[in-house]
Amino acid sequence: MQTILIVINDAPYGSERPFNALRLAIKLNEQEEQPVCLKLFLMSDAVMCAMKQQNPLEGYDIQQMLEILIAQGSxxxxxxxxxxxxxxxxxxxxxxxxxxxxxxxADWTLNAEKVLTF
Structure with a gap:
């Protein structure tokens, strides 16, 4: 099983980077041919992605996407x-x-086969 680390730096709704990172992460978890061990590390304004009780008025829901990833085992x-x-x-x-x-x-980075940053 391949270990992939995704590091996110941007605020949840300030740009589409966190949204795109989480979309990719969900898709990677859904790959049956090549299962992955996915880890996400949130830095800078991206830590706000993990706040509960988000209530976006329209568009994507970062909290819901993180909950999906956690349910998938990330x-x-x-x-x-x-x-x-x-x-x-x-x-x-x-x-x-x-x-x-x-x-x-640092530990996750050293043990990952791939590191992606957003």
Missing amino acids: EVKLCKTCCCARGLSESLLIEDCEIGSLDDL
Whole structure:
């Protein structure tokens, strides 16, 4: 099984980068011929993607996409420094999203066959 790490940096609704990263991640998880172990690390303004109780008025729903990925077995971690800078605590996060560290990102990077950044 191939391990793929996706690092997202942009705010959930400020650009389409998080949306496109999550679309790709969901599609990768759906590949039956080549199963993957998918990990997502959210940094900078992307940590806001993991906030629960999002209510977008129209278009895509980042919270729902992350919940799909988690249900598919993907791991999601957020940068602790980035969360602290934005006042984001574990109690405000979608279930099964975890605040991690740069050590986690370094470990995931070293153990991934592919690393994609958005």
